[in-house]
Amino acid sequence: MQAIWYRDKREVTEDEYEAFYENLANTKIPYKYKLHYSTDVPLAIKAIFYVPGTHQERIQLMSEESKINLYSRKVLIKESCKELVPPYLRFVKGIVDCEDLPLNISRETYQDSSLIRKLSNVVTRRILKFIEDEMKRDVADYENWYKNFQQFIKEGIMSDQENQEQLLRLVRYQISTSSLDKSVSLDDYVRAMKDGQKKIYFVSGASEDQINSNPFMEPFLDSDLPVLIVGNQVDEMIFQQIGMYKSFHFVNVESGYDEISRDIENSKKGQDDLNKPSLPxxxxxxxxxxxxxxTKPYVGKVSLSKRLKSSPAVLYGQISANMRMMMSLMQQQSEDPAEANRQMEMMSHNQTLEINPNHQVMIKLNQ
Structure with missing residues (x-):
């Protein structure tokens, strides 16, 4: 294999890059992004990385395998060196040539080498920066790529604390105050926040109708507070794990009203109708x-709602409906169904039922 990574990238043709990639990745499918870089600090590195446009895990046939070969001064040290990047970057293909690696490094001991760990840290950060640069260069093009590779990015957020902040800049979500065919970054959301807004709000939903019909969204639609729209339980788990982004706490719209009341009251567009029929x-x-x-034991508290306008009631508890659905699926696969069912029952107990005292359903129930 010709060592094109040693050449000036301005001298390498696109045909040569493509041929090198086909030989390396054993595929005729074109790559999406390419990074050819050289640096002497903090290590002497010459590298070429390819980011594909599709992956095998997309159709759940097999797992992606790391294909980054490790060299030192053009001498192959390790083929498909899994230690060079964390597992969530297993879709990246390429070569890394590090002149600081001794040529006589033992194949058995290189995995424990502090130099390899340092090299891995440098390479990982450089790949993530490169992907972020591509996102900034062409957001629409990146969005198409991200739809297919978001699972890897989110896997990294959950597993790589050291690079978590950089990974968080790569995620994209729909937002309630914009068309759902567009996505925003977390930084975009922060810029869209209302003056004085203290929290980042999110809701689970797959369509605009589903979002607009969610009773928990009523106060947000009435106030124009931006809400991130997440498509699955993984995103909710991420927000629960990391807690906040740039000092703003993540809050599910299904939380108690005390969690959202300050921002809602400060952003409310209209006044409540005091002349509506109501429970005496x-x-x-x-x-x-x-x-x-x-409703006991499932309801431990009933209160009058300050958030509902058109819905009769909402029920919330320790975990959201979306998370309960995921736990229910996990329960079905549990090795101890009885214990899993007991835990689900406990989490379903003592929830709070908020009722809308102005809704005809409640008024008629009281008669």
Whole structure:
């Protein structure tokens, strides 16, 4: 294999890059992005990396395998060196030539080498920076690539604490205040936040109708507060794990009203209609106690809602409906179904039922 990584990238033709990639990756499918770089700090490195436009895991036939060969001064040290990048970057193909590596490094001991670990850190950060640069260069083109590779980026966020901030800059989400055929980064969301907004809000949903019909979204649609739209439980797990981004806490719209009240009240566009029919004040306490008694053990508290406009009620607890769905699927695959069912039952108990005192359903139930 010709060592084109030693040549000036301005002298290498696109045909040569393509031929090198086909030989390296054993594929005729064109790559999406290419990085050819050389540096002397903090290590003497010459490298070529290819980011493909598709991957084998997309159709769930097999797992991607790392294909980055390790060289020192054009001498092959290790083919398909898995230690060079973390598992979530296994889709990247290429070569790394590090002159700081001794040619007589033992194939058995190089895995424990502090130099290899340092090289891995440098290479990983450089690849992530390169992907971020491509995102900034052409956002629309990156969005198409990201749709196919987001699982790897999110895997990295969950597993790579050291590079988590850089990985978070690569994720994309729809946002409630814009067309759902476009996506935004977390930095875009922060720039779209209202003056004085203290939290980053998110909701699970697959379509615009599903989002707009979600009763938990009612106060946000009424206030124009931006809400990130996440497509699956993995995103919710990510937000729960990392907690915040740039000092702004992630908050599910299905949280208690106390979690969202400050931003909602500060951004509300209109005034509440005080002339709407409502539950009589003298009936509220007994009606709430009756609802609680009727729905126990699943409901531990009934309260009047300050967020609902058109829906009769919402139910929320320790975990969101989206997470309960995921846990239910996990329960079906559990080796101990009885224990899994017991845990699900416990999480389903003592939830809070918020009722809309102005809704006809509640008024008629009270009669």
């Amino acid at each position: 004040d003298e009936d509220v306490t007994n009606f709430c106690l009756w609802l609680k008694d009727t």
